[in-house]
Amino acid sequence: MEAVCVVLHVDALEPRLLLMALHNAANLRKHYAETPVEIEIVVNGPGVRLLRDEPGPLRDRIAGGVPPVRIVACANTLRVMAEEEGQPPALIPEVGVVPSGIVRLVELQRAGYAYVKP
Template identity: 50%
Template sequence: MIRMIPLAACLAALPLLAMAEGQTHRVAIHVDQNDPQVMTMALNNAENVAAHYREQGDEVVIELVAYGPGLQMLIVGQSPVEDRIETMSMVLPMTFAACGNTIKGLERKTGAPVALLEEAHVVPSGVVRLIELQEAGYAYVKP
């Protein structure tokens, strides 16, 4: 005898099947302060989130967005967390976005180009990047 499973029961099981296969979480971390403690906390947040989801069998994508005074985090020779960023970028699914508006302002002020860490990529605007990430479903974290 063939038993038919009601459609509602099949639909109710879909979230459980998705959880069994693992989910991908997306996190945007915002740094706008030239404060080593804030920068360290942002990196701690990234490591802790990655470890949490790894233990659950899920994936995570993390983007740290730095602008204003927080851009110091991504400047060669000025970042108090430069070595840690280099190490983390090799083991975490993480990218680092540097605000193009802030870079232009610094270059006008100093008359010299801003040298970013190799791990950083420039986005036109840090604030706009955070908006785009949130619109794309990223959770927002500000340490």
């Protein structure tokens, strides 16, 4: 059976958009319960600030067992944040890092992932 592959893109500093992406991921998993599903949430630009390892509902949701989904932050954005703040930001431990968010989006779409922007 062929996997359903989806990339969700969050690039705004709006918690509701990241929460919506997490809800979308859960709904995809529920709908395709009998089908392999690959889901990645790519976060770049101002949206990366949502992934800081700070107390709050986003951290709790991501750290507390979101449906199996890979969440990645853009290293380019992290570099800019580190320059602005004088140190690299601490991310929620479950969040991975990719060299470039936009490049990752292109790579996944070229690999057949459906693109969704909540």
